[in-house]
Amino acid sequence: MSDTRPRGETFEYAGATVELVDVATVLAAARVNPVELLRRATWPAPVQRVELTVASADRTSGPVHTFAASISTAEEPLSKERIRKLVLGNDPVGLLLAKRIEAGDPIATRIVDGVGAAAAAAYRKLGLDRQAAPMTGREPGTLADAVVGLQAEISYDETGTVVRLHAEVPRDDVTPAHLQAFVGLTLQAVIELTGPDSLTGRRFVVTRETLPKAPVTTQEVTLDMVGGLADVVGELRQIAVSFRHPEAMARWGARRPQGILMYGPPGTGKTMLSRALANEIGADFREIRTPEILDKWLGGSERNIKQIFRDARRYRVPTLILFDEFDSIISYAGSGGDAASQAINAVAGIFKQEMNDLIEANPNVIVVATTNFPHRVDDSLIRSGRFDVKISVPKPDxxxxxxxxxxxxxxxxxxxxxxxxxxxxxxxxxxxxxxxxxxxxxxxxxxxxxxxxxxxxxxxxxxxxxxxxxxxxxxxxxxxxxxxxx
Structure with missing residues (x-):
């Protein structure tokens, strides 16, 4: 039997079938990043959505696994993002406009937001934006699973339309049974809102691989989806941890890596790994390609590289900047005496200067460079202090x-x-x-x-x-x- 299908355990709860898939993997991954489950499940009215998250936290008594659930009876608010999705749709014109907006096209943005504003006004005028009635008369309390001794605290938000459950288990004691118990308590809270027979015949799959569904593009790839590069993935996870915990770095006077060079044959996944690292950090992804830097006009290339780093110093959210095919941007620094070589040398010189203090100027930024030909990159460009980590990405065995x-x-x-x-x-x-x-x-x-x-x-x-x-x-x-x- 092939093991390409995730291994799962199934249990019944209130007439519903619940499948838990690779729970050990979920609990292990939650030590590094919060893991979201049940995001694509459908629910009986009045419940609109249920979010279930497993994460890790440090307490005075030691590290714990945290289980959190949010049960909402309110419609998703009319945010700008939601309005844009409603206006754009999935037709070719909508997809084209979405790409133009993502690229920062001000005209496309004004057009879509103008249409969206009119749609939102009509939506409100027709009374379609009414929020769910609050769950009055409910007090904070607890739900407990006596079998594993798990107790979840229940609270309600200020609008009365969201129920929250929270439970903690010491990291060394947590088992798959605790996740199963918390899922059961979450379903019990849903039943209290929807009725005793509301889940009968429904099926829920609890797994980080299928909920949300695996991405069809590299934009949403995570390190968990990377196959065959265990050592590389492990090193990138450590970098992500150092990026996400600046307070720990500061406490010990440690400096996280400012730059990462990934090198290896074509097709081994260097660009994908860069995107996965950005997603692991929770950072925006900015890819720089050769045409954005090299310019045929005198002084143009120097201006372009300066502008890229000037922008980098202004980012106020975590951002990973990828210089893909790095060797094509600044190859053989110092060689040649013609005008083209001088331009490349000038770009390389500016790059060195900008990388010297980038992390001090903006700790929100991390730089990744990838190349298929590391021998084409001058050693001074990628020395420690500029690119602290150098990772070989080989062909898989x-x-x-x-x-x-x-x-x-x-x-x-x-x-x-x-x-x-x-x-x-x-x-x-x-x-x-x-x-x-x-x-x-x-x-x-x-x-x-x-x-x-x-x-x-x-x-x-x-x-x-x-x-x-x-x-x-x-x-x-x-x-x-x-x-x-x-």
Whole structure:
């Protein structure tokens, strides 16, 4: 049996089926970052949404795992973000406008916000923005699970439309049973709002891999989704911890890394890892490419690099700045005497000066540079103090490729499988796929899957359905096709 499908345990609660998937992984991940669960579940009225989070905290008595749930009966407020989503929609024009807004286009922003303001006014005039009636007569209290001894405190927000549950367990004592108990207490609180039989026949899946669903782009990738690079991921996690805890750094007079250089063959995931680090930190992601710096006009390149760092010093939120393909921006500093080489040398010189004190000027910023050709970058540019951490991102070995296949397939299952539709066969031979794809990178494995997905989708389009799940043989054929004749 293939292990590409997450392992889970199922229990029944008030007529509902609850599946807990890889709880040990959830509890381990919560030591580093809060883990959100149940975000995409649907609920009976009047409950609109339930948010459940597992996190870690330090108490005077020692570190604890915290379990928190928020049960809301109020509609999502008409924020600017929500109004934009309503106006833009998912059609091609909406997607184009969304990209223009994301890029900072002031005209597109004014147009959409103007339409949104009119829509919001109409929404309020029609009475569609009414908030839920408050839950009057309810007092703070507790819910308890006697089996594991878990006790959750219950409170209500000032509007009376949100119920909150909170429980803590010492980190050394926490077990999967505690998460199961807290999920049960959360469902019990929902039942008190919706009625004793309201959850009958419903199914809830509690897992960080499928809720929210795995992203289809790298913008939302996390370090947990990275396969086959355990040492690299571990080092990036440590960097994220140092970034998120400046008070601990200050207490010990420690200085977190200001710059990170990631190098290795093409397709090994350097850019993806940079995005994952930004998401692990909770930072904005700013990618700098060669055309943004190098300019054919005299002095233009120098002005561009100065402006990039001038902006970096003004960021007021955590920001990761990625210089992708770093060698193409400032390669072979100090070589050559022609005008182009002099321009590159000038850019490299400014880069060195700006990196000397960036962290002191703005501790909200961390710089990452990636390159396929580290020998093309002058050592003085990436010395310690500028780039304190240098990480090699190699091609994956057999075990790593197996993990990459497993995690990518799990993500696709989470994102696309639904009742009545199975995307992958249950008996996939991951070891055979890892062996057959010797020498391939994560990008290659993604392409293998893309080709098989496209083939299946075309079959589905031609036949109107009745397409069998993807098998090991089909994936192996895609591997051979990508490898080509040898």
């Amino acid at each position: 057999d075990a790593s490729r197996a993990e990459i296949f497993r995690k990518m397939i799990r993500g696709l299952i989470a994102a696309h499988e639904a009742p009545g539709f199975q995307m992958f066969a249950d008996d996939l031979d991951i070891a055979a796929l890892a062996t057959a794809s010797h020498g391939m990178t994560g990008a290659d494995i993604k392409e293998i899957l893309r080709r098989v997905q496209l083939s299946k989708a075309m079959q589905d389009a031609r036949t109107g359905g009745n397409v069998t799940p993807i098998t090991t043989d089909e994936l192996l054929a895609s591997v051979c096709e990508l490898l080509g004749p040898r």
